[in-house]
Amino acid sequence: MKIEVKNLTKRYNDNLALDNVSFTLDGPNIYGLLGRNGAGKTTFMDILSGQILASGGSILIDGENPFDNRRLTESICLIKEGQNFKKDLSIKNVLKIFSYFYPKWDQELADELIKEYKLNPKSKVKTLSKGMESALGITVGLASKAPITIFDEPYIGLDAPSRKKFYEILLEEYQSEKRTIIFSTHLIDEVSLLFEEVLILQEGKVVLHEQSDILRDHAMAVSGSLEKVQAFIADKEVIKTKQLAGMMTAYVYGKPEEAKMHGLDVEGVPIQELMIYLTEKEGA
Numbered sequence: 570m571k572i573e574v575k576n577l578t579k580r581y582n583d584n585l586a587l588d589n590v591s592f593t594l595d596g597p598n599i600y601g602l603l604g605r606n607g608a609g610k611t612t613f614m615d616i617l618s619g620q621i622l623a624s625g626g627s628i629l630i631d632g633e634n635p636f637d638n639r640r641l642t643e644s645i646c647l648i649k650e651g652q653n654f655k656k657d658l659s660i661k662n663v664l665k666i667f668s669y670f671y672p673k674w675d676q677e678l679a680d681e682l683i684k685e686y687k688l689n690p691k692s693k694v695k696t697l698s699k700g701m702e703s704a705l706g707i708t709v710g711l712a713s714k715a716p717i718t719i720f721d722e723p724y725i726g727l728d729a730p731s732r733k734k735f736y737e738i739l740l741e742e743y744q745s746e747k748r749t750i751i752f753s754t755h756l757i758d759e760v761s762l763l764f765e766e767v768l769i770l771q772e773g774k775v776v777l778h779e780q781s782d783i784l785r786d787h788a789m790a791v792s793g794s795l796e797k798v799q800a801f802i803a804d805k806e807v808i809k810t811k812q813l814a815g816m817m818t819a820y821v822y823g824k825p826e827e828a829k830m831h832g833l834d835v836e837g838v839p840i841q842e843l844m845i846y847l848t849e850k851e852g853a
């Protein structure tokens with residue numbers, strides 16, 4: 570499904586959570602939605618899933634507004650950090666309710682995940698540990714098979730092996746049937762290999778929207794003498810520079826071979842680091 574975001578703005582009193590944001594997500598892909606605390610990620614996901622209204626601008630999903638739109642909401646599954654389910658329901662009933670709601674619900678996958686995460690179908694949500702509740706969220710998100718599945722920090726309390734299992738199954742599911750998956754997380758290093766496209770928000774604005782392959786191949790840290798680095802970056806898009814004792818490191822987009830030809834040291838910049846540099850305040 571195509572998601573078109575145009576001049577999207579969300580205000581909470583004086584607080585501008587989204588500031589005139591425009592971009593397009595062009596169909597099935599795994600998108601990493603990244604940014605510091607308070608950048609506007611959850612606000613965006615809430616508007617996208619039709620849960621809250623924007624203050625201005627629009628989001629169109631295949632040309633339609635998601636707010637209060639039943640046809641669209643059954644195509645969108647949003648799993649949040651917690652509080653996804655009513656506390657008095659049993660796991661079995663949670664799954665039953667979601668299976669009625671999502672037309673493409675995959676009960677076999679839900680059963681497999683429940684087993685994998687050792688969840689007892691009879692247990693009530695209120696008796697689950699944080700990690701177990703997250704595992705239930707992941708189960709619902711994956712089994713929904715919703716054409717737009719959104720995970721907003723879905724794994725609070727989930728241990729590393731369980732997260733790894735989640736990434737594996739997510740990728741398997743995605744490969745067997747492509748869908749739009751939007752993933753917001755602060756554990757960027759751990760998941761960045763899954764992302765096909767990355768969006769970084771900073772104070773309600775998009776500071777980066779790029780394909781991961783391009784970032785992996787072209788975002789680089791070049792180091793060398795001040796003069797050499799300055800000469801090299803003169804015509805480049807510079808993310809950040811650091812100087813120490815006549816030496817300079819610059820984070821730029823460019824061709825690693827070209828930097829090497831200039832006699833500079835070149836290293837790739839992991840997405841997590843890129844996010845940090847792009848969202849650091851000036852002079853930090």
Ligand SMILES: Nc1ncnc2c1ncn2[C@@H]1O[C@H](COP(=O)(O)OP(=O)(O)OP(=O)(O)O)[C@@H](O)[C@H]1O
Binds near residue numbers: 608
């Ligand atoms: N219901 C609300 N009422 C008032 N302000 C809000 C509300 N929800 C969000 N905000 C504000 O909007 C801004 C963006 O918040 P949002 O939750 O979208 O950020 P985020 O990127 O998801 O952050 P985090 O990574 O911490 O979850 C913040 O300044 C936040 O304080």
